[in-house]
Amino acid sequence: MRPLLSWAGWRAVLARTYSPGPSAGYRGASGAQGYVRNPPVGTCDLQGELDRFGGISVRLARLEALDRLDAAAFQKGLQAAVQQWRSEGRTAVWLHIPILQSRFIAPAASLGFCFHHAESDSSTLTLWLGEGPSRLPGYASHQVGVAGAVFDESTRKILVVQDRNKLKNMWKFPGGLSEPGEDIGDTAVREVFEETGIKSEFRSLLSIRQQHTNPGAFGKSDMYIICRLKPYSFTINFCQHECLRCEWMDLNDLAKTENTTPITSRVARLLLYGYREGFDRIDLTVEELPAVHTGLFYKLYHKELPDNYKTMKGID
Numbered sequence: 001m002r003p004l005l006s007w008a009g010w011r012a013v014l015a016r017t018y019s020p021g022p023s024a025g026y027r028g029a030s031g032a033q034g035y036v037r038n039p040p041v042g043t044c045d046l047q048g049e050l051d052r053f054g055g056i057s058v059r060l061a062r063l064e065a066l067d068r069l070d071a072a073a074f075q076k077g078l079q080a081a082v083q084q085w086r087s088e089g090r091t092a093v094w095l096h097i098p099i100l101q102s103r104f105i106a107p108a109a110s111l112g113f114c115f116h117h118a119e120s121d122s123s124t125l126t127l128w129l130g131e132g133p134s135r136l137p138g139y140a141s142h143q144v145g146v147a148g149a150v151f152d153e154s155t156r157k158i159l160v161v162q163d164r165n166k167l168k169n170m171w172k173f174p175g176g177l178s179e180p181g182e183d184i185g186d187t188a189v190r191e192v193f194e195e196t197g198i199k200s201e202f203r204s205l206l207s208i209r210q211q212h213t214n215p216g217a218f219g220k221s222d223m224y225i226i227c228r229l230k231p232y233s234f235t236i237n238f239c240q241h242e243c244l245r246c247e248w249m250d251l252n253d254l255a256k257t258e259n260t261t262p263i264t265s266r267v268a269r270l271l272l273y274g275y276r277e278g279f280d281r282i283d284l285t286v287e288e289l290p291a292v293h294t295g296l297f298y299k300l301y302h303k304e305l306p307d308n309y310k311t312m313k314g315i316d
Ligand SMILES: NC(=O)C1=CN([C@@H]2O[C@H](COP(=O)(O)OP(=O)(O)OC[C@H]3O[C@@H](n4cnc5c(N)ncnc54)[C@H](O)[C@@H]3O)[C@@H](O)[C@H]2O)C=CC1
Pocket: 143, 144, 145, 146, 165, 172, 173, 175, 176, 177, 191, 214, 222, 223, 224, 241, 242, 261, 263, 264
């Protein structure tokens, strides 16, 4: 059995890891993003990561001796390390703690660390070391809900549901919360299918509602986006868990009824206007463009831009 890492050993590991000497220099230019990696000391192989803002990121999951380290020894080691990082002019510490090592949260908090966020299997705590108030960005500020206004132009019918879990049964568009990494249009199409059995395709984005302190948003703000969808199946098979009723309703009736929410009524009128005057008046269509710095792609939603403006040919 390997020996328990002592406080002195732990302190040495932390101190050596964050004091780049000849054997542990930063990769890349000074002040740039890089790693600080030392050869294993005792049973530990600690890695600290320097970010481009001068902060240091510590991932406890990478410590080999973590299981055998007690909370008190961790606190002393962390305190010494924080002192060292301060003296080195680091701006912040990001401490990533696996859920099974949550015993290290309280010692870190006693040194001034606060929760930044938590995911299912880890929490991230931060400590601001820079001048003045913290400039660290917060975590998620909104939840995103997306509904589909599925409109069949050939019959002028719109797909509506009544929620099973609401005290008042009002007509609304089927929809739900967006999943991480999911495009807005894909959420609308998925939620419509899950709740009503109707297959559809994305056409445009119609409206965005922002609401703060929404009771269902875990203290965050709520962004509720309504998309225009085109149906390609018409037989309703609605979800009994979530919906009480589901119908194809004439768009005029939805625009006039009082048995609906203000947002549904407003978007029904918007759709009626688009149906009569041309959907280009109301649609924010989507295009995929490349991001310059990351090489990733993103979706951009805006009113249709004439081709000559896209290319800027023939424009003064
Ligand atoms: N103004 C409007 O017409 C309405 C807008 N919205 C917006 O739609 C979005 C959310 O859509 P939803 O259809 O509510 O989400 P959703 O379709 O993703 O999920 C709703 C279902 O999740 C389950 N669920 C939710 N919270 C639960 C809990 N605490 N415990 C157990 N089960 C739970 C229930 O089965 C519920 O039927 C939000 O952005 C909200 O603001 C929702 C209702 C009406």
